Amino acid sequence: MQALGFEHHDHHRCKREALAAAEEHCARHRLNFTPVRRRVLELLLEGHRAMGAYEILDTLREEGLGAQPPVAYRALDFLVTNGFAHKIERLNAFVACMHPGEDHTPAFLICRACDAVAEAHADPARGFLGQAVRETGFVVEQAVVEAVGLCPGCAEART
Amino acid sequence: MQALGFEHHDHHRCKREALAAAEEHCARHRLNFTPVRRRVLELLLEGHRAMGAYEILDTLREEGLGAQPPVAYRALDFLVTNGFAHKIERLNAFVACMHPGEDHTPAFLICRACDAVAEAHADPARGFLGQAVRETGFVVEQAVVEAVGLCPGCAEART
DNA sequence: CTTGATATGTTACAGGATAACGTTTATCAA
DNA sequence: TTGATAAACGTTATCCTGTAACATATCAAG
Incomplete structure (x- = not known):
């Protein structure tokens, strides 16, 4: 896959x-x-x-x-x-990009077994950086969110 | 800085x-x-x-x-x-690492002006990847969260 | 003491990225 | 039309990042 x-x-x-x-x-x-x-x-x-x-x-x-x-x-x-x-x-x-046009902060899900990459949305508004970060006064202009793990297919195959 | x-x-x-x-x-x-x-x-x-x-x-x-x-x-x-x-x-x-010992998902705040890097906590529990992601069935093992922007000092200096 | 595991030393190279410079192409105002 | 300007392309050369592979050393356990 x-x-x-x-x-x-x-x-x-x-x-x-x-x-x-x-x-x-x-x-x-x-x-x-x-x-x-x-x-x-x-x-x-x-x-x-x-x-x-x-x-x-x-x-x-x-x-x-x-x-x-x-x-x-x-x-x-x-x-x-x-x-x-x-x-x-x-x-x-x-x-x-899977969502061209839409203004978004992409979050990538990378399967370490099959190298598939899925693009999802991270939600900066909901505060994926946590409250503590906002309090520091750092001005976020761009964010990279990348998760490594197992995609549904590979996770199942290893059960 | x-x-x-x-x-x-x-x-x-x-x-x-x-x-x-x-x-x-x-x-x-x-x-x-x-x-x-x-x-x-x-x-x-x-x-x-x-x-x-x-x-x-x-x-x-x-x-x-x-x-x-x-x-x-x-x-x-x-x-x-x-x-x-x-x-x-x-x-x-x-x-x-600024929090050795503690089990954490680090989130880095990178200042593009002075290259300072701060380590904060991303909050996987709060779902920084959003509900939609969890529904895909992807098993996250490790996550990289890196934000680029301006640190408090540099942000102020440019006002 | 020997065996096996872990850490180090070195060579050689693969893979990722960009500086710098010259040439082409498109655009547009005079 | 022409000349000026910017944007895109072409090429060379080089730098930075990272690793495979193999030789050597160290050390603890049997």
Whole structure:
């Protein structure tokens, strides 16, 4: 299992929708959704799992879209900056965003057995950092929440 | 400002206490608190900030305690595994734990202006991952919570 | 004393990321 | 149309992070 959500779903449809959302967002904000950027997002959506920059670069290279690391990193930066993809710090890898457009603090559930990654919502409003933190006066601008464990499938398989 | 907590505190005392706690824990669990491991923990406590493995290695090398990367990484692994230090994924760096002994899910507050790192508690019980996540059936074994923003001091300085 | 487990030392390299510089392409005002 | 400017791309070279693999040393238990 390598799915981005643990439940089954219409893969083609979510790819189409995510691409459409990115396209529209770029048009609306005068952002340049170039072939490389588009292709990298497609790869993330097709792979439907956390992918390393160099893995993506390999494909770009095969397709003649770029041969050096900066090409991949720049495209990934663009996607992350604009909310079309996220970086999983824990894995030094990237995933397509499952909720483009929505303003959200993603929380990732990483299965240590099958490497599947699911994107959920962390709820900053509910105070996932606890009351104590708010009292320190720290101004949170961005948060990374990543949980490692077992996905439903793998948890069951080990019973 | 490079402190590990944003508030002032007795630096020497917290170093002494953390070392004592590590020593006791190792004795209790028959763990080998070797010179290298001890020294790395000291360095983290003295530095009192997030430090890269290679930065630590530089000091070990100067002191004749080890010259190659695996030496530092192995010591750091030991410290992290046993809860004496944490890895900040976001920075690819390590910090001494501020609450050794207590069973906790650390949440780090990283100031993007001065690089100070504070360790707070995330509250898994309160559900920092939200109800929706629990419903997926994912079994969380370990969680990384890292917030980037401005510490009280830097936030004020920019007003 | 020997066996086994644990820790260390070293080489060599894999994998992740970016600085710096030059070239192309798109945009837009004069 | 042209010239100026910014944005994106291409490439080189290098840095930082991390680990596999293997040799050596240390130490406690049988």
